[in-house]
Amino acid sequence: MPTITEKLADLITAYFAEEGREALFLVEIEYKGENKVQVFIDSDNGVNFGDCARLSRHLEAQIEENGWLGEKYTLDVSSPGLDRPLKLHRQYVKNIGRELSVEIEGEHKHAKGKLEEVTEEHIVLTYSEKVKLEGRKKKELVEMRQEIPFECIKKALVKITF
Numbered sequence: 001m002p003t004i005t006e007k008l009a010d011l012i013t014a015y016f017a018e019e020g021r022e023a024l025f026l027v028e029i030e031y032k033g034e035n036k037v038q039v040f041i042d043s044d045n046g047v048n049f050g051d052c053a054r055l056s057r058h059l060e061a062q063i064e065e066n067g068w069l070g071e072k073y074t075l076d077v078s079s080p081g082l083d084r085p086l087k088l089h090r091q092y093v094k095n096i097g098r099e100l101s102v103e104i105e106g107e108h109k110h111a112k113g114k115l116e117e118v119t120e121e122h123i124v125l126t127y128s129e130k131v132k133l134e135g136r137k138k139k140e141l142v143e144m145r146q147e148i149p150f151e152c153i154k155k156a157l158v159k160i161t162f
């Protein structure tokens with residue numbers, strides 16, 4: 001028997017497949033005890049309040065009609081926000097050109113830089129670093145590139161720059 005998160009994921013997938021909603025996608029569903037459900041959605045073009053409200057009404061109708069969560073429940077539909085890590089390949093593609101902070105698996109270190117490229121296997125960050133060049137007395141600022149395979153990314157956050 002499917003879980004509540006599987007039922008909701010199926011509903012959301014079908015809803016986003018309808019004409020005019022193809023840019024929207026499901027990022028994550030969190031079902032917490034006491035009938036609290038959080039749904040995080042994103043879009044290739046950005047999520048607005050109307051997108052969240054329409055999906056929330058659609059899900060509420062199905063939840064109530066099928067009695068999945070009883071009479072008392074909380075349903076929150078929102079975009080992931082900058083405090084939540086990137087989870088899907090599609091989110092990385094959407095954020096090309098933005099600053100990322102990436103925690104690398106097994107290395108106890110972070111990589112920070114501008115997301116320049118996303119492939120099926122890895123991401124590429126660029127950043128500036130002062131390095132001592134051969135034949136020079138002082139360190140100079142050099143543009144660096146770091147390729148990070150997806151399987152090595154423990155956590156990636158979009159950083160706000162002003």
